[in-house]
Amino acid sequence: MKEIFILAEHRRGEIRDITFEMLTKGKELAEKTNMELAVVLLGKDVKEHAKTLSQHAKKVLLIEDEKLENFNSESYQKVLSHLIKERKPLLTLIGHTSFGMDLAPSLAASLNIPLATDCIDLEIEDSALMVTRQMYGGKVNVKARLRQAESYLVTVRQATFPAEKASMNGEIIEIPSPLSEEAANKRFIEYVLPPPGGVDITAAEVLVGIGRGIKDESNLPLVEDLAKALGGVLACSRPIVDKGWLPNDRQVGTSGKTVKPKLYIALGISGAFQHVLGMKNSDLIIAVNKDPNAPIFSVADYGIVEDLFKIVPSLKDKIYELKAGKA
Amino acid sequence: MDILVCVKHVPETAEADIKIDSTGKTIEKAGLVFDINEWDDYAVEEAVRIKEKLGGTVTVITVGSEDANSTLRKCLARGADKAIRLSDPKFEGSDSYAIAKILHKAIKDLPFDLIFTGAQAGDDGYAMVGPILAQLLGIPHATMVKKIELKNGVARVNRELEGGLEEIVEVKLPAVLTIQTGINEPRYVSIMGIRKAMKKEIKVLGMTELGLSENEVGEAGSWIKIEKLYVPPVEKQAEFLDGTPEEIAAKIAEILKARGLV
Ligand SMILES: Cc1cc2nc3c(=O)[nH]c(=O)nc-3n(C[C@H](O)[C@H](O)[C@H](O)COP(=O)(O)OP(=O)(O)OC[C@H]3O[C@@H](n4cnc5c(N)ncnc54)[C@H](O)[C@@H]3O)c2cc1C
Numbered sequence: 001m002k003e004i005f006i007l008a009e010h011r012r013g014e015i016r017d018i019t020f021e022m023l024t025k026g027k028e029l030a031e032k033t034n035m036e037l038a039v040v041l042l043g044k045d046v047k048e049h050a051k052t053l054s055q056h057a058k059k060v061l062l063i064e065d066e067k068l069e070n071f072n073s074e075s076y077q078k079v080l081s082h083l084i085k086e087r088k089p090l091l092t093l094i095g096h097t098s099f100g101m102d103l104a105p106s107l108a109a110s111l112n113i114p115l116a117t118d119c120i121d122l123e124i125e126d127s128a129l130m131v132t133r134q135m136y137g138g139k140v141n142v143k144a145r146l147r148q149a150e151s152y153l154v155t156v157r158q159a160t161f162p163a164e165k166a167s168m169n170g171e172i173i174e175i176p177s178p179l180s181e182e183a184a185n186k187r188f189i190e191y192v193l194p195p196p197g198g199v200d201i202t203a204a205e206v207l208v209g210i211g212r213g214i215k216d217e218s219n220l221p222l223v224e225d226l227a228k229a230l231g232g233v234l235a236c237s238r239p240i241v242d243k244g245w246l247p248n249d250r251q252v253g254t255s256g257k258t259v260k261p262k263l264y265i266a267l268g269i270s271g272a273f274q275h276v277l278g279m280k281n282s283d284l285i286i287a288v289n290k291d292p293n294a295p296i297f298s299v300a301d302y303g304i305v306e307d308l309f310k311i312v313p314s315l316k317d318k319i320y321e322l323k324a325g326k327a
Numbered sequence: 328m329d330i331l332v333c334v335k336h337v338p339e340t341a342e343a344d345i346k347i348d349s350t351g352k353t354i355e356k357a358g359l360v361f362d363i364n365e366w367d368d369y370a371v372e373e374a375v376r377i378k379e380k381l382g383g384t385v386t387v388i389t390v391g392s393e394d395a396n397s398t399l400r401k402c403l404a405r406g407a408d409k410a411i412r413l414s415d416p417k418f419e420g421s422d423s424y425a426i427a428k429i430l431h432k433a434i435k436d437l438p439f440d441l442i443f444t445g446a447q448a449g450d451d452g453y454a455m456v457g458p459i460l461a462q463l464l465g466i467p468h469a470t471m472v473k474k475i476e477l478k479n480g481v482a483r484v485n486r487e488l489e490g491g492l493e494e495i496v497e498v499k500l501p502a503v504l505t506i507q508t509g510i511n512e513p514r515y516v517s518i519m520g521i522r523k524a525m526k527k528e529i530k531v532l533g534m535t536e537l538g539l540s541e542n543e544v545g546e547a548g549s550w551i552k553i554e555k556l557y558v559p560p561v562e563k564q565a566e567f568l569d570g571t572p573e574e575i576a577a578k579i580a581e582i583l584k585a586r587g588l589v
């Protein structure tokens with residue numbers, strides 16, 4: 001029986017969510033096409049992870065090796081090409097994460113098997129693979145077909161599918177590591193944790209999130225005043241941190257923080273998925289953007305299609321009026 | 328240190344009104360403003376900074392039509408020494424895999440210690456040209472790099488992971504590094520600088536000069552065939568508030584009050 005592989009992603013002792021999200025989709029595809037779902041787990045001393053994952057799939061293919069202790073795309077690539085050549089899965093799913101982005105493209109090129117990255121959906125029709133992905137910062141969806149092949153690789157966007165719940169009692173199959181030596185050209189040194197201190201935006205009840213639409217650093221006081229009026233703090237999208245206008249502990253999104261305030265006001269933020277993943281579970285989302293087609297409006301509860309510089313001062317005044325009325 | 332930087336000329340779309348064209352397979356390009364891919368801007372800046380410190384050359388390469396010259400000129404104005412444009416009508420329809428193959432042919436005989444690409448292109452966002460190119464060249468790579476230290480034939484780099492975490496890895500040179508935004512602050516390019524760069528030569532190479540055949544490029548040489556573009560379905564559409572700014576502000580204030588947020 002043909003297999004579908006899910007590559008388990010784990011870091012610093014934890015299985016990452018994307019693994020369970022891919023399991024949901026993988027299971028659905030395996031059932032539809034009558035294939036067998038197998039989780040591929042590489043690492044050092046990861047039997048506990050294997051046990052956990054065996055509750056989610058019929059098979060866990062476990063390869064343990066000291067040389068796989070930390071993620072290293074060179075070593076991972078060697079092991080996976082060996083495994084894919086040997087077992088010829090129709091499809092291998094890898095997370096579109098910093099881990100998968102470092103691994104999947106060169107793996108696909110080395111095996112010469114087609115790869116589609118950052119997919120938000122996929123289906124198998126006969127033995128053809130169709131994927132859905134996004135372009136232009138989420139403004140356009142694309143349906144695409146991969147070149148016909150015996151094996152395909154797909155990287156899956158985070159938080160696109162719900163996490164799979166434990167429902168099985170699968171088998172753990174230990175496979176000897178094909179690695180005979182340490183990676184020759186790439187070496188993992190260490191993790192660097194974000195510096196402690198600063199403002200904890202994850203603890204704030206009200207966040208005013210600013211994006212590139214705020215145009216210039218000199219406009220910061222204006223939005224700061226609004227945040228103050230609301231008793232909240234400023235958060236931001238990535239470009240604001242990249243430009244050095246706010247420190248990186250204020251960044252919301254996949255490479256920043258995940259926040260869930262009572263109120264998130266997005267000002268001049270387009271709504272790229274990397275940002276949205278960090279704020280979409282806020283209780284109330286209000287977005288101001290002059291572009292009616294900005295993707296942020298599909299996660300916002302209330303949308304205002306207007307120049308933020310017209311809305312922000314009026315809103316600040318109204319809030320103070322309200323507060324004065326209360327007092 | 329000789330550094331090659333792959334740059335892409337892309338449309339600015341965050342603020343633009345995007346229309347799908349009549350073929351349904353691409354967007355209408357007319358009216359869009361094109362510029363250097365945001366990530367590549369940081370990559371060029373990083374390369375120029377390394378050159379200024381250690382000496383050597385910076386060469387920028389793009390696969391694109393004549394329109395892409397403006398992006399190459401911007402890079403020259405910023406301090407790149409040479410510019411190469413790979414161009415052929417047959418390259419139309421190439422996905423990032425085919426682009427990487429085209430770049431590979433041009434790069435394989437050039438001298439280099441480092442190759443930079445952006446972490447991803449802002450238009451199609453595949454995030455794969457860099458590592459594929461590395462694989463084709465048989466050299467190591469590291470993606471999403473936010474800091475680079477060079478010493479004794481090794482690049483010690485910080486890779487960005489999720490949630491503010493980074494990892495330090497070392498790769499042997501020559502290597503491909505894909506550059507993440509925020510690694511530096513790209514310098515301002517003056518009109519004068521651009522004007523000077525207008526005089527510099529841009530080398531153009533086509534399919535046969537690169538030793539490529541038709542089935543390696545374009546749709547035939549790609550992994551991905553686009554079937555159709557469509558506007559993403561909205562699961563949840565925001566309720567739009569309209570009126571004058573004052574009226575809108577009052578409506579928002581009411582909503583916040585009703586929820587006990589003010
Ligand atoms: C690996 C990786 C990780 C990433 N991680 C993150 C992350 O953690 N967080 C993050 O935010 N991004 C992240 N990004 C970047 C992300 O892809 C987007 O580039 C970024 O979120 C865009 O920020 P933005 O919305 O502020 O800017 P843009 O996309 O440029 O949007 C600006 C918006 O402002 C609007 N606007 C302009 N002027 C006005 C005005 N006067 N009034 C009202 N509206 C106006 C425009 O219509 C536009 O919609 C990551 C990218 C990668 C590749």
Ligand SMILES: Nc1ncnc2c1ncn2[C@@H]1O[C@H](COP(=O)(O)O)[C@@H](O)[C@H]1O
Nearest residue numbers: 333389390444445447448453454455456
């Ligand atoms: N047409 C192109 N010409 C030159 N470089 C490119 C081209 N397309 C992509 N790249 C490079 O590859 C990076 C990643 O692009 P992608 O894999 O398409 O997301 C970009 O940031 C560029 O550095």
